[in-house]
Amino acid sequence: MTKRYVIGVDLGGTNIRASLITSENEVVEKMKEPTGKDPLAVLHKLLDSLYAPRAEEIGGIGIAVAGLVDRENGGVFVSPNIPALNGVNLAAELEEKYATCIAVENDANAAAYGEKVAGAGRNIGNFVMITLGTGIGGGIVIRNELLPVAAEIGHMSINVDGRPCPCGNVGCLELYASATAIIGNAVAELERGTTSILKELYNGNFYKISAEDIYRGALEGDPLSRTILREAGKSLGIGIASMINLFSPDAVILTGGLIGAWNIYVDAAIKEAAKRAMKELYGRVKIIPSSLGDDAGMIGAARLVPHPCTK
């Protein structure tokens, strides 16, 4: 018998989001709690309130996690932003309590699959999705299926003598093109004394500025804000060009908070990718925004649960 819902969870460094996903990929009963120090306790609390009232209608639990996952065993190898999950077998942990099928996937991979089944990638057979936020992640869909690979696009090196990255590499894409990088570069320039309207915010405490502040500054014509966003976009474009050369996708789908700065940051990325990717491959790719936003990970994780679940 087909169950009415699958629970989709997005387990991130800041928040844990959970909801019921219908077979038509509608997201209902959305819930959100801060991840905090004990993410497993928060996860159990959210699952209890979604699962308990309708256990017989639940056909599985899909979990998207920020980190490297052991998808075969439903575990987390390492999660830099949620260290409490390092080495935790989420499936084993949850199967004891909930008699249903559990799937565990990396959050960016799950989001790519969400866009495939219900979003901007619905009619696209081959695409690379890049998540642009605090860090940079990715997911790859080939022939309508999610590739079961790490797709750590943010840790692709774009600079042979670049800055050291906590992952062990140097010059990683996310050190130049993420929101963290954009804020860090702005703060460094302000510390150096560069003139900018960013200094007028937060009573001059520029350590509080966000990527949105920098985007607003750029829209108001602030040269520093514009330069920083364009430079970050250029770095992103180098990464996009490599993804185009590797996978010859039909599309590159961009998602995450930074796509709000599409007309400056993404525009610079597109120009750089056009210069660097192989012409024949660039000529057939479109670079487009995601359509599901924050719900993509929950939907994708839910759809990765074996169906029908026989547990």
Ligand SMILES: [Zn+2]
């Ligand atoms: Zn790295």
